Structure formats: structure tokens, C-alpha cells
Amino acid sequence: MAGMDKQQEYVLRSVEERDIRFVRLWFTDVLGILKSVAIAPAELENAFAEGIGFDGSAVEGLTRVYEADMVARPDPATFQALPWRGERQGAARMFCDIHTPDGQPAMSDPRQVLKRTLDRASAQGFSFYTSPEIEFYLFKQFESGQVPVPVDRAGYFDNVPRGTAHNFRREAITMLENMGISVEFSHHEAGPGQNEIDLRYADALTTADNIMTFRAVIKEVALEQGIFASFMPKPLADGPGSGMHTHLSLFEGDRNAFHDASGELGLSPTARHFMAGLLRHAPEISAITNQYVNSYKRLWGGAEAPSYVCWGSNNRSALVRVPVHKPGKSQSARVEYRAIDSAANPYLAFSVMLAAGMKGIEEGYQLPEGAEDDVWELSNAERRAMGYEPLPSSLSEATDAMERSELVAETLGERVFEFVLKNKQREWKAYRAQVTPYELESYLSVL
């Protein structure tokens, strides 16, 4: 084949040498759900040359019905054998770029959205790095309709000897590292059965790919151990939610653009404008960073969840937190965005977060005073007096805010914007139509 390049040859050779029987082609729909098309090794050559056609209308948000044909083109650089133990014969995966049949990148491919946004930042000399702390729950196998039961009931930093969670984490970390994803730190979060794994700093596109891989690995490992993993933002009414606090920084070449030794908290003006942008646009990007009905139950459920738009240094109730770093470690200057949850589509969420921050830099937004109090402890009147606006309290409010947002429309592109809006409005409508056990319990007999 004339067009075959070295990377592709390498993939073909590996498939043969490692006796790989299936190659999974991965891509992500607009809601952040990983999609997978399995092909046989024999089809690989063709997949490289022409891509694999598929019916895009079956995938959320990818196309409109009348232009359903899409082409997935595997990126050979992302080739990775899958260390699933369950698969007797070898399997491997590659991430794909989605194209229209005439060869143009699909506007609605979330990976493309992030690439476009990164390009815009890069045109101003910035590259965007992120590092997420991903929380999730491990449950015993559950049955539909039942309240899920966490695998153990350990507290913060407890070391549960020979606990399920312990084994699980060891397995998961090994498998992640086999797949080239470095895990920086892991500890047990406050909730029973809740876990947190931190991914190491990387450029935002790699991080987003890694998050997708991470979710798949966690689910897979859990299944192998006969338990069940969920990234649902608030699975237990009385337990803490699963957030995905994300550390953000901009680099100009090799230099951390957030760092300025002489600035307050070691922050540069760029960092302060970026934070101001994040804060000002936080309400309108909520429908992306917190995209489900359930997300707002975490956001407004107390327990460290940031419900008000403010920032602070080491203030765990603030929406944007500036972690204290060791003096002299200029490269580690960063800010932490705490609203985003583990169920977000990382490609889109990173895009809007970056766009909000960049807007702050472009327009030179002024950063308001930092918050030192625990914002949850203040009265409503106090919060209003100090100018701490609330984040949207429901998905409905969040979509209303997003609908009026030029920033989100421009970042996502009109097509994705429209789709997300419609999808979220539909979700809210469906949710509103429910009569919940809570209502039955509260009202049925009394009224």
C-alpha cells in the first residue's frame, strides 16, 4: 500500500506479534460516553487507508439524521494493547478522529472541539495543562431499583487492611500504568466506598484521552472483582458527591505563565485574569462542567462542594482555589476548579474552562477579592453583600444560563451547542415528569 506510513506499519506488526484478535476503535460522543467499534485485524489496513464508516445518527449528538454517514479514522499513535484480564485473546484500542465522508473533521467530534480551543490559545502563545482528581464510588453489585451499597465504610485516609478497595486500587493502578497512564496519588475519600485517583499533569488533550481510558479501566477492573464502579456525581443522598477537581495552568513555551514570584500568592497577572474569567463565566459553563440533573445535587449538597462563585487560597469552600505550593517551584503554579464533576465530558469541559479563562486574559478582567471564610457558613445576606453569586441550582437554570452564552456557543461550535442545549432541556423535562419516592413518602399519606 502506497499510503502506509511507519506508525501504521508498527501497529500492524504489533497486532500480528501479540496475537491481537480485536482492535477497538474508540471515540467519544457529545455527552462524554465512550463509544467503541471493534474490528478484526484484517480490516485494519483499510481502516487506516479509508477509515471505518459508521452510522453517526446512532451516536448522541454526532450528526443530524440526514447526514448520518461518518468516518472514524484511527490515530495509530494511540495504539495500545488492552490489559483486560477477561479477554482470553488479545485486544487493543486506538482513539479515532471523526470525519465527514468528504474528509473534513466533524464539527461535532468533542475531540475536535478541544483541539480547536487549544489552537486558539496556542495562537496567543499558551498551552493548557490539566490534572484532575477523579472521585468515584465502588458498590456491591446492585439491582435496579435498589439503593446501591458501598463496598466498605472507611473514612478519609483510613487504611482498610485487605479491604476490597485496597485490592481494587492496586489492580487499577497496575492496569493504568500498563496503559501508559501515570497516576500521581491516590487516597480514600470521605464517603464510604468512595475512591479518588489523581492523574498526573499533562496537556489537556492527553488528559482528556486519559480520563476516557481511566473510566473504562476502572469499570473493567471493578467488573473483574465482582463489584461495580460509578462516576455518578451524587449516587448517595447522605454521602459526599464525586467531583473532579481539576488543576489548571497555562504555559508559555517552557515557562509557567501563572507564576510570578513577586505576585500575591506567587500568581502572575495572567493567572489572576484567567481566574477572573473562570469566575465570571462559571454559571454559563455549568451545563457543560456539571451536565446532569444529578450534578446539581452534588453542587448543592454541602460537604466541600463549591456552590458560590468566589475564590480563595486553600479555601475548600471556594469555587476556584489556589493551592499553596512550595516556594521556588515555579513550574507548579496552578489553580484548581472545583465545580466540575466526574461525569463531565472532559473534552468539552476543558474547552469551556479554557475559553472562560482566556476570555479573562483577553479582556483583562479584574479578579475580585479572595474569600477567606467558609462560604457555607455565611448567611444569604452576607454572601450577597460580599458579591458571591450562586452557581445555577439546577440543570434547568444552568441550561438557561448557557443558552444566553456567546462564549459557550463560540467554543463548542454552533452544532454542538445546539445539541447539548436540546439534550439538556429534554433531560430536565423528563426529570420533571418524575414522581419520586421522596414525594410519595412525604405527600401520599398526608395529603
Add this chain to the structure above:
Amino acid sequence: MSAREVSFTTLLRRAGAHDPRRVEALLREAEQVLGRELDEPVEFVSYLADPDAGVLQLLRLAESARESGRRDQLLAVLDSGRRHWLATVLGGSLALGDFLARHPEFVGDFLAWREDESFATVDVRAALLEAVGADPLADAPVAVTGGADGVARMRVAYRRALLRIAAADLHEANPTSILPSVSAALADLAGAALDAGLAIARRDEPRHHQVRLAIIGMGKCGARELNYVSDVDVIYVAEPAAPAEGDGGAGAGAGGGGGAGGGSAEQRALRIAARLAVAAAQACAAMGVEPALWEVDPNLRPEGRDGPLVRTVASHVGYYERWAESWEFQALLKARAIAGDRDLGEEYVARTRPFVWSAVEREGFVESAQAMRRRVEEHVPADQAGRQIKLGPGGLRDVEFTVQMLQLVHGRSDETLRERNTLLALARLSAAGYVGRADAATMDRSYRQLRVWEHRLQLRKLTRTHLMPDDEASRRVLARASGFLTVDYLDEVWGDIRRDVRRMHREMFYRPILPVVARLSAGEAGLDDAAARARLAAVGFRDPAGAYRHLQSLTAGTSRSAAILRQLLPAMIGWFAEGADPDAGLLAFRKLTEQLQGTQWYLKLLRDSLTAAQRLARLLSTSGFVANALLASSEAITWLDRDADLEPRDPERLWVEADAILRRSDDPDQAITALRGLRRRELARVAAADALGMINASRAAQYVSYSADMLIEGAHRISRHMVARARDLDELPIRTSVIAMGRYGGLEMGYTSDADVQFVYEGDAEGAKAMSDQVARELRKLLQSVGPQPGLEIDADLRPEGRNGPLTRSLDSCTAYYSTWSEAWEAQALLRARPCAGDPELSAAFVAMIDGARYPPELPSGALSQMRRLKARMESERLPRGVDPHRHLKLGPGGLSDVEWTVQLLQLRHGHAHPELRTTRTLEALDAAAALRLIGAADAAVLHDAWVLATDLRGAIALRGNARDGDVLPADIRELGLLAEILATHESGAALDERFTRATRRARQVTERIFFGWEEGRA
């Protein structure tokens, strides 16, 4: 003495002096400094391209020689035959004259150059390296003299070598003949400067031996066709000198991205290499005692400005495998190792070479090549285009682009074409039969001449310029320096070259595509079927086999027309290729040509008028609507030659023509057929002007409306005549008028729209109503009946009471109706009422009467909510089934009707107080409302943009002529791309889709706020 003086200045003037007295004075002064008279002063002056400046340089050189004790050396040169060389340098290059004055020690060089040794064989690399004390034979030479001193020495050595090249070049009687070796020598000299720069850099970099660094020349330097002064494009490649530990090797995936990975041997080496590269470039480009040489531009590297300056070979290869864009492959064609580690450089070239030749296979290659060409042409400032030697039409860029494009298309299968240098590649193309011999020779000659001029202009002050000077004096210098007797002659040759190059730029690519049977003479290039189809596909024909068949059919045979077509088609294929739909264009051209077979004028027109041929190609490949119009009535083709003929006719002029038709005919059928024909002709004219981008969509709509006015006015006159005759009357005893409504009333009619009207009459004669009704019915019949010429649908549904009301009303009845009207929509509809035919007095009375209704002092209570409800209902009911509302240009959210209703609401509310708002046209009313601050400037701009875009798109869809419903924006990306092509916005289909969605989303927000008043309810 005085006799000699007069004749001497005359002689000097003849020798070219502009100010002979001053030249003479300077000569005398120079002689004084030299201590004796010059042998042949007039002859010396005649060798100076710029005598006035050259003599001054001689004086300065003489002074400098005297001061440095080298007067005898200068005199020796002046006494020898080499004085002509000195003269050409002093007169041709002020900068090199300055250099000599600065360094008189090199004046003796003129005598040292051996007759039997060419400048092209000098080892400049050795000379420059030795100048800084480095060993030219070392693998990695290190300078002894470093820092500013080393840099200065290197630059002096560079200029000394440059002096030799320039002297030979300027002195050459036929400079085009040695142009290739001059360019090659300049490229080698640039490489040598970088090598010497590296040697200087190594001296200050103790760990330089840990890395192998190669400098790759790109662009002109890579192709050994460099100018005297231009940016030197480079790419840096480096590897650790010793094999790195671990030697991860082949896994190219790890290639040098921006990761924070730490300090492997490779990364250490790359950091050292980057420092060396920067220092070497600075040695050439940074400010210094001895002026800088030229800029070193490393931005062709992977990722451009954002990418790391230096990469390993594997990292480069990884980039080209995964990320590179088409143009970057084109750039690789020129890559050549020019300095630093040769083995490494050659390895880089060998590893990247395969990418060049697979570039054409990549998706989007054609589009990106075309887009690049367009971009290049658009970048030339308009005031410079006529003077640009490099980028202007018919300039160097045209030659280079044509040659490269041919190389890329055919070089994949034909290895003999894989050549960096433009002239050599051209020779190969000709030898292998891809380009005709005559064309190749003309191209070669033109390129050389253009380059010689460019060189002469640059030599003057050693500045980077590609502009023909616009003042007479500088042009004269250029003419003298390049061997032209007069400026006029130079201008003439330049004009010829530009025309030839432009023509060949268009045709060279396409002529050989014509089927082999059509070959005229053996000297022309001929391609086999496969190669021809490859070229057709490469420029954007989607069905190259089909296109090839059409060409075959058009050019086959020995007929005269086939012969003319063989001349015409090469250029026309290119124009088809630039249109939205090349395949459709060529097919329509074949049909048209077959239909007009046997007519004399058609091919003659195309042969004699390049403009007509180009426009025809553009129209046929852009607009199915116009193509059909041309097929139906070919006379329109004759307009294409003249702008004035494509200018839409003003209503007055149109009416004069219509009036004449009505006067000379008393047969209603004949008359109406002639008028309908007139309208069809005007539609074709407007559509052609529209498709050629001569008028915009809203002006087109205006003229489409005027031609409807003409037709309706004519039909009205005929129908009154018929009704009167049927009643045996000379003249009808009533006045009648036709009122245009809706978009027609607003002069916003589409090519295929119906005409919305209502009928009004005045008169109390017996049977007045019956007569009026009959006039209206006859008029309708005249316009709608089937006939040899296309008709016009009349829609009277916007009359009072709509479909249920009487077809015509008296003015009194109208007055009564509107003064007691209850429906808000009727007042709204009246906003766009405009008399279009009939009795002027009655029309004026009608307008005066409705003004009370449409511009009420106050909006009646309930009217607002009624309008809002009506609009909301329309949105849900009027849209055709199965159509995505967002793509409906008229009725969709943010579409035409949103904008129009919002504007009309402002008119209803404020038209009474502000006469400026009283217009039937949307944009006029919107602009007036914005000027009156009845709507915010930002909101008005949003509505304006959305309306214009939707109008443009409707126009483009109508021109494209293949849509089932002209109000629905197609969803197919390719089809959208074609619409963008018709709009001439050069954006992709996806980008157009995005722009449209954004514009309508914003317009909808404004509509919801202003028309529906929704904002108040929200937070």
C-alpha cells in the same frame, strides 16, 4: 577650455549622466584625490548603471584608498581592463561600493580574479571558515576568533565573496545566461555563512561535541536558486553525538513533543543544539559593526513558531506522518542539507523525501493548494500588484507555483521530475513531455529575466525588494543595469513577460490534458489518459473520466470549431476548476457548444474575448440557473464581453423598451409574449451579474422586482385595452392600479418568486366594479397563461379579507375597510405596499390613504399581542413538514421573517413620529431605526447580518439552481461548500454552516427580546 567643457558635459550626458555638471565635478574631485587624470572618464561613466551615484562612490573609494595607502592598487585597477568590472559594481550596487570604501583592502581583488576561474568554482565555505580561523576539513569546525569579532570577520569574508559574484554578474553582457549559476553561488555562500556561524557558535559552547547538528535549507536556498537578499529558510535537525543509553530507537511515537520529561541524553543534546542554532543564525542576522547579512527564518519547521526549534530526525518524521498540512509537504520538496553535519542532513532529506511524493494522495491536497494560491494573490496589496516582480500576476510566484504543481502531480509516478530547482524541474517536465517545448522555453526565458531584474534591484542597496520602482530615475538605472537601452523597452518586455507567464500559468497545466488525438504538432506535450485524468482530479474534477470524455468530444476532428476549442480549452478548464462545480460547468459547456454548432459568432467571441470565455466558464460552473438561461437563450452570451451589457437595466430604460413594444403591436398575445421575453432576458442578465459577483443579492432582488414591475405595468395596459375593446369603448371610464405587496413590495423578490399584489380602482361609472374585476382577471391570465416565454404567478391573497375578499376594491371601499380594520396583520402587510402599475393619481391617493393605517399615531390596543400570537402560530404551522426549522431561511428561528417582523413592529410603532421609517424595504427601515436609536446598534447589526446572510444564501441557492425548495439551506457539507463558492467567501461548507447557525441564533435572541418582549420575564 570652454569648448571642451561643453562637449565633455554633452558626452557625459550621452554616457547616461543625469546631472552632467555634477558628475563632471565629482570626476574632477576624484582625479584630484587619485593624483592624476582618468584615462577614459566618459567610457567609465558609461559603464555605471547609475552614473550620478556611481561617480560619487568612485570618489569615496578613492578617498578611502588614499587614506589607507592603497591608492596605487586602485589606480592599477583603473588602468586595467578590469576597470569596467569596478564600474559596473560602483554603478550597480551602492551597498557594495560602500563595502569597498569601508574595506579598500579588497580593491585589489579585481585584478586577482583569474580569467580562467569562474566565481562558481570558488570554495566559499573554506574561505569563510578560514576567516574565523576554523579548519574547513574538520567534521565540526570550531572558530578561533569568536564573539563580535568573529562575526564581523565572517561577514567581511562573506561580502568579499559576494563582491566577486556581483562583479561577474553585473559585468555579464547577457545576465540571463548566468542567472542559474549566480543563484546557486549565492545559495552556497549562504550555506557557508551558516557553517562559519556554527563554527563561531561552537567556540562558545563547550559541550558542542555532544551533539550533531545539521542545517537544512528550505525554499530558494534549498533549491540553490537564492536571491541576493532574502530570508534564508532553514530547519534544524540534531541527534546526540554518541548513541544514547537505552536506545529506545524506532518507536517514533515518543518523538519530541512538549512533555516535561526530564533530562535524557537526547534532550540534553537538543538543548545544546538549539543554543548552537540560535547563535549561528545570530551570526548572520543580528546587528553588528559589519551590517547583518539576511534574516534566518526557521518558521517552516514542524508546528511553525510554536514548535521546538530543533528536533531529531525521528521527531521530524513523526510530525510529517501525523500532523503536517499539505503545504508543508510542498515545502519539503526544496529541502537540502546546507550546513552543519552533512551526513545527518542527508539522512533527514532522505527520510522526508517520500512524503513529498505522496502529498497529492492526501485528502484536501487540491483544496489546500488552490486556497494557498488564492491567499498568495490576495496578499499582494492592490497598489503594488502592478509592480510586484515576485507575487504579482505573471510574476515569479506564478512560474514557481505552476512548475511545483506539475511536479507534485506527476512526480509521484515519474521519478525524473524529482528536482528541487525550478529551472531544472522545468527542463525535466519538458523533456518528459508534460509541458510543451515552446511553453517551457518561454517560461524559462521569462523566469530568468524576472530574476535578473529582481537581482539588480536588490543589489542596489542590498535590500530585500521585489518591487519594480515607480520613479523614472530608478527605472532608468534598472534598465541600464540589466542591459536595456530604454525604459520603454524594459516596460514593453516586462509587459510581454507578465502576459505570457499569466497565460501559461493558466494553460500549461491544462493544455496537455486535451486528448492525444487532438494534438496539433509534435512540439506539444501530450499526456496519456491516466496522466490527464490525474491532472483533472488534482484540480477538483470529481468525475475526471467524464470530464475527459467531454474534452474528447469537444476537441475531436478536424473541424474549424474543434481547432478553436483546442486553443480555448486549456484556459477554460482552469476556470471551470475554479468554479463551484467544475464537472457541471464542463458538461454545460459541451451542451451549449453542441447546441450552437454552426453559428459563427459563438466560438469567435470566446476566441477573441478572454473576458467572455472566463466569465462563461465561471457562470457555467457556478450557476445551474444561469446555465439553463443561457441554453434557453444564447444571445445573453454576447453580453459577457462587456461590463456595460451585464449592468442591470434601470426601470426607466426598461420601460422605454416595453413601451415601444406596446406601441408597435396591437395583438395582445404578441405583445405579452414580447414583454415576457423582455423580463426573461433581464432575469438572465441580473443572474449573470449576480453569479459573477458584480452585484450583491439584495441589489439583484431589487432588479428582479423592477422587471416584474415592467411586466405587470405592460400587462395592465394590455388588459385595460382588451376590456375596453370588448365593450366597444375607446377608453375605460375607470382608473385602475396594481399595488405590490410583501417582498415584492419591498423590492426583495427572488428569481422564481410569485408577485404579491392587490388591485384597486376608482370611478363611479356603471359597472365599474365589473370592469375592474375583468381588468384584474385578464391581467392575471396574460401573466400566467402558458406561452413561449415564462410567465409570472400573481398572488392576491394579501388583499383586504384575504382570499375571501373581492378581487378588486374601489378606493372608497379600501378606505372604509382600512379605517375600521380590526386585524393587525393587515396594517402590517400595508407597510410593504408599493404601487407598481396603473394610474399614477389613483396610486398616490391609495398611498396617502393607507398611511393612516400603517403609520398609526399609536398602536391599537391588542395589536401587539395579536401580532405576537400570529407570528408564534406561523412558526409552528407554516413550516413545511419534515424540514429542520433551523435551516429554513424564511421561517426558521432568526430567519428572514424574524428580522422582518421585528423591523415592521418598529415601523408600526414609530412610523407616525418618524417619517424616516416609511419605506417598504427591510434594510432601509432597519438602518433608519438604528439611526433613530429605536433599536440598539448591536441589535441592529445582528439583525442586519442575519438578514443579509439569509438573503445571500437564498440568492445562491437560486443561482445554483438545483434545490427543490429554495428556502431551505442544504445540510450536505459539500453542497454548502458550493454555496460558499458562489458567495465567493472562500470558506468551507462547515464554516458556512457554523456562520449561518450563529447569525440566526443571535438574530433569534434579538427577536425574542424586541419583538416578543420575552426578556423581561427572565432573570
